[in-house]
Amino acid sequence: GQQLNQSPQSMFIQEGEDVSMNCTSSSIFNTWLWYKQDPGEGPVLLIALYKAGELTSNGRLTAQFGITRKDSFLNISASIPSDVGIYFCAGQLSRGSQGNLIFGKGTKLSVKP
Amino acid sequence: DSGVTQTPKHLITATGQRVTLRCSPRSGDLSVYWYQQSLDQGLQFLIQYYNGEERAKGNILERFSAQQFPDLHSELNLSSLELGDSALYFCASSVRPSSGLDRPRAYNEQFFGPGTRLTVL
Numbered sequence: 001g002q003q004l005n006q007s008p009q010s011m012f013i014q015e016g017e018d019v020s021m022n023c024t025s026s027s028i029f030n031t032w033l034w035y036k037q038d039p040g041e042g043p044v045l046l047i048a049l050y051k052a053g054e055l056t057s058n059g060r061l062t063a064q065f066g067i068t069r070k071d072s073f074l075n076i077s078a079s080i081p082s083d084v085g086i087y088f089c090a091g092q093l094s095r096g097s098q099g100n101l102i103f104g105k106g107t108k109l110s111v112k113p
Numbered sequence: 114d115s116g117v118t119q120t121p122k123h124l125i126t127a128t129g130q131r132v133t134l135r136c137s138p139r140s141g142d143l144s145v146y147w148y149q150q151s152l153d154q155g156l157q158f159l160i161q162y163y164n165g166e167e168r169a170k171g172n173i174l175e176r177f178s179a180q181q182f183p184d185l186h187s188e189l190n191l192s193s194l195e196l197g198d199s200a201l202y203f204c205a206s207s208v209r210p211s212s213g214l215d216r217p218r219a220y221n222e223q224f225f226g227p228g229t230r231l232t233v234l
Contacts, residue, residue, distance in 0.1 A: 041228070048222050100169050
């Protein structure tokens with residue numbers, strides 16, 4: 001089946017630093033979504049991207065839908081301790097009402113105060 | 114709070130047993146998705162229901178089944194449980210008809226519940 005390659009697997013950074021993570025696929029996706037998951041909780045939707053080349057921000061988070069439609073990246077600027085968690089990319093192949101997500105393995109972010 | 118609720122939060126059972134996990138989608142959402150999250154496999158899509166009908170199937174075992182009821186809540190039934198079925202099970206919902214034709218994107222934005230942690234001993 002389709003797979004998403006998400007990197008890096010983990011990051012350990014200093015508070016205030018910027019963070020960048022990305023996802024690539026061998027398949028073309030119509031939608032890219034980025035989620036954050038805290039321990040013991042469900043994934044929380046951060047940003048949704050629908051168009052190749054689209055750049056969307058949500059506060060200190062910025063994500064882009066790659067031109068080839070096979071990749072996406074997420075940037076976090078000026079990281080803070082509450083950014084700690086696991087970030088997942090997810091791609092969706094189909095539009096409309098049939099739209100299960102394919103998830104990357106996640107990037108675990110640790111922030112040192 | 115995503116608006117999606119799942120019960121129970123934790124479930125501990127023995128091999129060979131059968132359990133039922135319950136999900137209530139966000140108010141008005143027509144689609145419900147079930148995902149399994151394990152340490153080695155990550156988040157894997159199991160099955161989707163849309164307004165009571167099965168819409169898509171993923172890597173769901175034959176021992177597992179699901180249904181969506183007229184009030185749109187959904188249940189995931191896991192039977193003949195094995196040790197390897199221990200995982201977090203998440204339900205997600207999407208698609209609010211009130212979003213309108215100018216929001217086809219509503220189909221794509223899935224909101225997850227807090228999950229049910231299943232432990233099979």
